[in-house]
Amino acid sequence: MNFSAPTNANALATNPTLAVLGFKRQLVYHLYFWAFIAVAPLVMVQWQQSHYLLSGILILFCTNALLVIAFLRLRGSYFLKGRLFPLLAVVSAAYSTHINGHAGLYWAYPAASALFFLLPLREAIGSNIIFVVVMAVVSFMKFPEADFWRITFSLGLTCLFAMIFAWLVGKLQQELTRLATTDPLTGCLNRSQLADILNGQIQMRERYERVSSLILLDLDYFKTINDQWGHLAGDKVLTELALRLRKRLRESDQLFRIGGEEFMIVLPETRQKDADALAQQLLTSISARPFLNDIKVTASASVAEVSKGETWSVWLNRADQALYEAKSRGRNQAVKAARPLPVVGRGVEDMPDSASG
Numbered sequence: 001m002n003f004s005a006p007t008n009a010n011a012l013a014t015n016p017t018l019a020v021l022g023f024k025r026q027l028v029y030h031l032y033f034w035a036f037i038a039v040a041p042l043v044m045v046q047w048q049q050s051h052y053l054l055s056g057i058l059i060l061f062c063t064n065a066l067l068v069i070a071f072l073r074l075r076g077s078y079f080l081k082g083r084l085f086p087l088l089a090v091v092s093a094a095y096s097t098h099i100n101g102h103a104g105l106y107w108a109y110p111a112a113s114a115l116f117f118l119l120p121l122r123e124a125i126g127s128n129i130i131f132v133v134v135m136a137v138v139s140f141m142k143f144p145e146a147d148f149w150r151i152t153f154s155l156g157l158t159c160l161f162a163m164i165f166a167w168l169v170g171k172l173q174q175e176l177t178r179l180a181t182t183d184p185l186t187g188c189l190n191r192s193q194l195a196d197i198l199n200g201q202i203q204m205r206e207r208y209e210r211v212s213s214l215i216l217l218d219l220d221y222f223k224t225i226n227d228q229w230g231h232l233a234g235d236k237v238l239t240e241l242a243l244r245l246r247k248r249l250r251e252s253d254q255l256f257r258i259g260g261e262e263f264m265i266v267l268p269e270t271r272q273k274d275a276d277a278l279a280q281q282l283l284t285s286i287s288a289r290p291f292l293n294d295i296k297v298t299a300s301a302s303v304a305e306v307s308k309g310e311t312w313s314v315w316l317n318r319a320d321q322a323l324y325e326a327k328s329r330g331r332n333q334a335v336k337a338a339r340p341l342p343v344v345g346r347g348v349e350d351m352p353d354s355a356s357g
């Protein structure tokens, strides 16, 4: 049997958000896989001891595990988001402790820890509180008082350690995702999110007729700034530029740094006319006041509204052509991208680059 969990190698390589999702799926896959390996023999053991009800519950547990493993393998997703696991784990650990004593109790510890890796943190905490309470009640009925306290505290402590570990792993994941998706100098999004976010806007256009636009913005003669004022000053100009742009944008707009001195702004629910007005304002906000109090800077921009049927690369390419046009017309200006040429009898993916210029 192949132990490796299903992954999408390309997605892992290029998209940090998908990479995190992929690792979460691998974790779920391995947990279910090993839980199945551990629990399946117990079905027989309990059956031989005439514990038919417990055998039945363990069969349900194993069936659920097998289904989750199959779904992850075949579809890359799993149903009910792992929520059957806590239910079956609580019921089988409590019932097994009730009929088998300590032999059943031992299973509560790995089951309680696993919940923190299967469920969102809040749900895992809730499920674990229920788990500890149920096991405390069963222990109280089954064992001497001293054992009841030991069991309750040791199980509670196991849950606490697992919770702290899962919480720290979650925070680490968030931090790594942030580092992988943003540019360290300016805090803008980097190219890793570009295709996803543009594709999202294209979906909104195709399905709901919601129109988005994008602005490409490139500083003029930035090389001269670096040469004249030094690379560090150049860096500070870029940082200040990102701040100035952000000040003027909405929460829902997304600012990318897609090259050295090239930025892209995605404007959801914005027509070309409004995006063009915004681009002019941004250019004015750059040229009107010197950067770092001394450095005069201008920028060129292009504006492109998404057209029905085009791919994100065609959309971006149209904006790129218009930016080139803004540069060649003398810089410090914004140029609207040309509409894509209608292509009769061919798929949009087949459109030549020149069609967008």
Ligand SMILES: Nc1nc2c(ncn2[C@@H]2O[C@H](COP(=O)(O)OP(=O)(O)OP(=O)(O)O)[C@@H](O)[C@H]2O)c(=O)[nH]1
Pocket (backbone or CB within 6 Å): 185, 218, 219, 220, 221, 222, 223, 224, 226, 230, 231, 232, 233, 234, 235, 238, 259, 260, 261, 327, 331
């Ligand atoms: N300080 C600094 N400079 C950078 C960074 N990334 C790229 N650059 C510089 O940006 C400059 C870009 O130069 P060009 O591509 O010739 O563009 P430009 O001088 O702005 O000219 P036009 O775009 O044609 O107006 C190069 O000198 C790069 O070294 C960065 O992170 N910090």
